Amino acid sequence: MTKQKIVVVGAGYAGVAATKFMAKKLKKDDVEITLIDRHSYHTMMTELHEVAGGRVEPEAVQYDLQRLFARKKNVSLVTDTVIGIDKEKKIVKTKLGKYPFDQLIIGMGGEPNDFGTPGVKEHGFTLWSMEDAIKIRKHIEDTVAKAALEPDEAIRRAMLTFVVCGSGFTGIEMIGELMEWKDVLAKEHKLRPEEFSLMVVEALPTILNMLDRKDAEKAERFMMKKGIQLTKGSPITQVTADHIVLKDGSQIPTNTLIWTAGVKGTTDAADFGLESARGQRLYANEYMQAKGYEDKDIYIVGDLVHYEENGDGKPTPQIVQAAEQTAHTAAANIVAKIKNTQKHEFKSNYQGFMVSIGSKWGVANLMDKVHLAGFMAIVMKHIVNLKYFFDMRSGYYMFQYMMHEFFHIKNDRNVTRGHSSRYGNVLWSVPLRVFYGSMWLIEASKKVVGDGSYLNPSSWFGSGSWFTDKVVFPFPWLQEQVTTGASAAGAHAAEATTAATGAAGGATDAVAATATQATHFGFNYTFGENPMPVFEKMPHWFAKIMEFMMPNKDVALFMQKFMTFVEIGIALALIFGLFTWLANAATIGLVIAFCLSGMFYWVNIWFVPVAFALMNGSGRALGLDRWVIPWIQRTAGKWWYGTPRSIYGKNSSN
Ligand SMILES: Cc1cc2nc3c(=O)[nH]c(=O)nc-3n(C[C@H](O)[C@H](O)[C@H](O)COP(=O)(O)OP(=O)(O)OC[C@H]3O[C@@H](n4cnc5c(N)ncnc54)[C@H](O)[C@@H]3O)c2cc1C
Structure with a gap:
């Protein structure tokens, strides 16, 4: 073939x-x-x-x-x-x-169907393409700006009246956006929000006709509560530059009619x-x-x-x-x-419908079984959209969608009401980043220097450091191997105590030496008290994983040295602001692993929230991430996806 x-x-x-x-x-x-x-x-x-x-x-x-x-x-x-x-x-x-x-x-x-209604083509707006959407946006921005300078109240009110024709998905979702946008526009142009009028004009006696009636009624109640006027059973018969005419002959003064009543x-x-x-x-x-x-x-x-x-x-x-x-x-x-x-x-298999009315409220009907209204319907809409990218196997756009919808939205217009999109200056987190990196450096240095002197490098890597042939992990199977042949029965406990002492973020030697004292819960040290580990004992499932990863003393000795280098790497990354997000994610992972190993104390649990706080792009201010991350994004993007073009195919240069 x-x-x-x-x-x-x-x-x-x-x-x-x-x-x-x-x-x-x-x-x-x-x-x-x-x-x-x-x-x-x-x-x-x-x-x-x-x-x-x-x-x-x-x-x-x-x-x-x-x-x-x-x-x-x-x-x-x-x-x-x-x-x-x-x-x-x-x-x-x-x-x-x-x-x-x-x-x-x-x-x-498809494209919008105006059913031959006079004036729609000349004076109306449609919403069925990117060009349409941009045109509507620009028109509204310009009209509101002009209205702000219009002294005649009747003319100003007409300019601030926005009418959507049609109550399907497109019409209702459009009016929902205008409902939220009007407050932003009013503030920007020093207008009173009450001067704006939002209307939906529908030819049929009911709205959202693809939805279950109860869902549609909830949507209707919500819109009325928000001041949207619904005019049902009123086909538009004519559209002009400054008003629309309804079938009963009545007129609505407006400069903006968005026609969403039909598709062909x-x-x-x-x-x-x-x-x-x-x-x-x-x-x-x-x-x-x-x-x-x-x-x-x-x-x-x-x-x-x-x-x-x-x-x-x-x-x-x-x-x-x-x-x-x-x-x-x-x-x-x-x-x-x-x-x-x-x-x-x-063979059709429709799973339901979802309609958003603004960024925070919607209605959803899932498989005719689950009916949602409000916040949960919007959450469901986002899940469905994210699934779309998953089905297309596009992790890149799934990530971009989350960025656009949850993290980069302006004016609090998202489902989290702006809590996920508040911007801050990352410069303010630089001191914390350097401090946190230094803490890791101090912890890692203890493992290198041990009982030696910081000022005398030849004394490093000796007793008390993680570079001797003593296993620091308090894991029973390793302790048995360590104590085999060692006659002192108390060696086991002492070894375990030393191990706990040396753990990242662990207690000081002095505190660990008093292992026989009762431990105390607390987020700060009290002199003479033994801090409480997050987990006294390793959970069974975690012990199994650890035993698999570190089955014997040789592997454990390698791992403890390796861990020291990892900690030094994390510390330097944080101090110099390189791969800051990853470095902080790694610290969270390490702390969780240390906690589960019984080697981390409540007193140092602040490591976790601080790491989360520093995942805010803190390496982009006074850090290497400012240059390295954009370079990686550019280079990796070009290698994997090629250079994006405005035109593809025969006549493009690829
Ligand atoms: C604002 C809005 C909200 C909506 N909300 C929902 C919703 O919540 N749920 C839902 O299920 N549906 C919704 N819809 C409807 C849904 O978007 C459509 O059913 C869907 O887009 C149809 O997909 P399609 O691939 O057939 O056509 P389209 O998505 O319209 O794609 C057609 C493609 O063909 C291209 N094309 C057209 N002519 C040419 C040409 N001559 N040469 C080259 N290319 C051409 C266009 O550029 C376009 O990329 C909504 C629509 C709008 C506008």
């Missing part, structure tokens, strides 16, 4: 899912998968309202395709706009080139000559093959496909789950054709 050329048009949810699936399943086959999109990135459409509503920056919902498909040798990326398909010759035509195919998946998504298949695919259904969607059969072109290996997926699963006139919904599931069906059928196996019919 000659090399199979698979072309996927559209890197939305459907296109990406199909490409990932085929890249994996056809890893060992002779295929070339070409993914064409007009953008060099994948857009997380479900979070576009966050960009439009000024919560996150555009890059927070843009995922570079080269990063998503890094190291997928059978995938090539093309940034170009598809303008036609020659179905007979099997060629995809783009603005800049032509791509012959053996198999084709079309997942070009993209107009770009309307001229492909494929049979279309209602709303410009393209007909496909149960295998997602384009109707009438089953023998041409053309598949339609995502928001663009019209497939009636139950034959009841209702096509698959225009939601992410349907996009991914139709894409899997098409991709599985291409794999089946190449591998000569059985075809797969589409």
Whole structure:
């Protein structure tokens, strides 16, 4: 068989899912998968309202395709706009080139449907692309800035009235963002928040019609409590530059109408000559093959496909789950054709719906069994989004998502109400970092110097240090080996005491020498008292691990020397601010291990919270991390993912 050329048009949810699936399943086959999109990135459409509503920056919902498909040798990326398909010759035509195919998946998504309502195109805004989101954001910023300088109250109020048409996911999530953004904008422009009006206008008598009624009612109550006006059963009949007209003839003065009332298949695919259904969607059969072109290996997926699963006139919904599931069906059928196996019919499996109203409140319906409202629904939405990156095997974007949503958000607009995104100047933690590093250096030096003198290096590594042939770990199996042959019965206890004394962060010699005294819980030393170990005895499971790692005296002696070097390394890293995050994470790990070994005392437990506090990027101020970490990020990123480009494919320089 000659090399199979698979072309996927559209890197939305459907296109990406199909490409990932085929890249994996056809890893060992002779295929070339070409993914064409007009953008060099994948857009997380479900979070576009966050960009439009000024919560996150555009890059927070843009995922570079080269990063998503890094190291997928059978995938090539093309940034170009598809303008036609020659179905007979099997060629995809783009603005800049032509791509012959053996198999084709079309997942070009949808676009807003204004149902011909006059004025929407000229004066309204839509939310179905990154460009749309940025346009809305800019318009709102400019309008509020102008309103702040408008002396006429009626005109100012119209400027500060924001109307969303439609109460599906898009509309409700959009108004939720505006609900939070308005307070920020009011403060920035010295306006009163009460002067802002937020409205949702819905043609049907109910809102959020894809949700369970009880969930939708909760959402409605929440919005009303927050001052959002809901106008139901009122189709918009006209949009002008400064007002909208409802079916009953009433007018609402506004400069901002965001139209989210309908979705249709993209107009770009309307001229492909494929049979279309209602709303410009393209007909496909149960295998997602384009109707009438089953023998041409053309598949339609995502928001663009019209497939009636139950034959009841209702096509698959225009939601992410349907996009991914139709894409899997098409991709599985291409794999089946190449591998000569059985075809797969589409079978939907929708797991539920989630709608956020702002960053802190939402409603969720999971598998029609679990209904959540409020904080938990938002947590669930984040979990689902993180799972999306996990499914795409993109640890990088999973990390970036967490950064954007939890740690780098401004104005407290996240689920933790800003607790996770408060910025501080890391310069203030430099003294603590150096102090903490010095503490580790002191602890490590004790293990090197032992009973010797700090000023006399020739006395180091002798008695009392961790570099003799005495095992310092108080582990019973090692003690037995140490005491075998040693006649003194008390040697065991003495050895163990010495070991505990020498442990990192352990008590001083003087304190350990009084091992027979009762131990006392405390976070500071009291003269003459014996500090209390965090764990008196090693837990059984930990003893098993330790015994496996240090089965005999020779290994233990090596380990104690090695540990000393590790501690010196950690100390220097902290003092010089190099790999500070890792160094602190390592100290937490070491302290936990020492605690479990019965070698760490409550008095030094502050090591742990201090390490957490210093994981704040403290090495970036007066530390080597300021230069080293960006260099590593640049070099490793380039090596693993290549250099990100604004355009991929034939006409790019790669
Ligand atoms: C604000 C908002 C909130 C939403 N919330 C939810 C939600 O909570 N849950 C949910 O399930 N769904 C939600 N949706 C719907 C969901 O985003 C869509 O169902 C989903 O994006 C469909 O995926 P797709 O791959 O078919 O199309 P898309 O994701 O739209 O991708 C289509 C791709 O095709 C590319 N393309 C189009 N034309 C061309 C061309 N001519 N040449 C090259 N490339 C082209 C586009 O650039 C795009 O990358 C929301 C949508 C929006 C806008």
